[in-house]
Amino acid sequence: MLENPLVLGIETTCDETGVALARGFDLLHDQVASSMEEHARFGGIVPEVASRAHLEAFPAAFEATIAATGVRLEDVDAIAVAAGPGLVGSLAVGLSAAKALALALGKPLYGVNHVVAHALVDQLVHGQFPAPVLALVASGGHSSLLVIDGPQVEELGHTLDDAAGEAFDKVGRLLGLPYPAGPHIDRLAQTGNARAIDFPRALTRRQDLEKHRYDFSFSGLKTAGARWIEAAQDRGEEVPLADFAASFSGAVADVLTAKTVAAAKALGLKTVVIGGGFSANTQLRELAADRFAAAGLEARIPPIRLCTDNGAMIAAAGVQAIKGGLKPSALNVAADSSMPMEQLVA
Ligand code: KG4
Ligand code: ZN
Numbered sequence: 001m002l003e004n005p006l007v008l009g010i011e012t013t014c015d016e017t018g019v020a021l022a023r024g025f026d027l028l029h030d031q032v033a034s035s036m037e038e039h040a041r042f043g044g045i046v047p048e049v050a051s052r053a054h055l056e057a058f059p060a061a062f063e064a065t066i067a068a069t070g071v072r073l074e075d076v077d078a079i080a081v082a083a084g085p086g087l088v089g090s091l092a093v094g095l096s097a098a099k100a101l102a103l104a105l106g107k108p109l110y111g112v113n114h115v116v117a118h119a120l121v122d123q124l125v126h127g128q129f130p131a132p133v134l135a136l137v138a139s140g141g142h143s144s145l146l147v148i149d150g151p152q153v154e155e156l157g158h159t160l161d162d163a164a165g166e167a168f169d170k171v172g173r174l175l176g177l178p179y180p181a182g183p184h185i186d187r188l189a190q191t192g193n194a195r196a197i198d199f200p201r202a203l204t205r206r207q208d209l210e211k212h213r214y215d216f217s218f219s220g221l222k223t224a225g226a227r228w229i230e231a232a233q234d235r236g237e238e239v240p241l242a243d244f245a246a247s248f249s250g251a252v253a254d255v256l257t258a259k260t261v262a263a264a265k266a267l268g269l270k271t272v273v274i275g276g277g278f279s280a281n282t283q284l285r286e287l288a289a290d291r292f293a294a295a296g297l298e299a300r301i302p303p304i305r306l307c308t309d310n311g312a313m314i315a316a317a318g319v320q321a322i323k324g325g326l327k328p329s330a331l332n333v334a335a336d337s338s339m340p341m342e343q344l345v346a
Helices: 036-040 047-069 088-105 114-120 164-174 182-189 206-212 219-234 241-267 282-294 311-323
Strands: 006-011 016-023 026-034 078-084 109-113 133-138 143-149 152-158 271-275 298-300
Touching (some): 016 047, 026 047, 143 241, 164 241, 241 271
Antiparallel strands (some): 016 026
């Protein structure tokens, strides 16, 4: 087992093309190109456009990473690539590149789990996790509570319908905000009153807790938000954007952090990490820091640039897999849009 493997990470799950190099949990370089602007005019990701954008962006991102680090390709110990969950056509681009490199260089290939990687990336900033840790991963497609113990992952719960970021993006669309709406709602919320509108907190009542203690649901909140906007518009009133955004964000941040603290207490876990694009959210970060500290938990909150999709997280997952002694993937490993969380490597 290599102590500090040199790993190339490739991420093409959605609309970011990411390439990075890490030596152990030291990040050497992280290069990200985004095709977001090409999707914005459609109000959402267009899979075919995303796949083509990865094809176009990959060579430059790869070359920039090699040039910035001065690393010789033959010195790389392994190639890590996101194998899922994600858009199959997009995943296929990164997987093809990774397979070609692994084959040409004679290096092992690790097809890793993108959602778990969102939590593992924190180790590039705050050092190796003590084992085990509790992870809250909230992104555009997922909201999950995971227990991560080295390379072993257990999923405690997940969203039963919409992900946190998805609810933001859908409500934002009704407010006329550009896609993705998450960062815009976040900005608007800065000057709003989070208590102005009492939005529902799903799956937090006693009867829900028996079956869904660690699960989430944001589609009811999304509908409540949509109704609220419609009602205001019917009355001919303007939606108070800042108060709406702060109250909506507050409801999501409240449920995510409350369930995370409850899980940490119930399982006796002392370290909690958050990750995923939605963890860039200001209210979530502030409430998480407050509540984790109040509960005596060590909070690991990665910097915002590492919250949204990037290659560094995939390199970190590859390092984790190698350190944990996991076997590499077969060269014919397939993209898996619904890759199970328990599977760090496909
Ligand atoms: O992890 P990510 O980059 O891609 C997926 O794997 O889904 O997450 C993207 C999601 C989008 O829904 C976006 O609106 C949301 O993260 N997001 C935010 C913020 N920044 C990104 N949501 C709320 N507040 C933010 N500051
Ligand atoms: Zn992601």
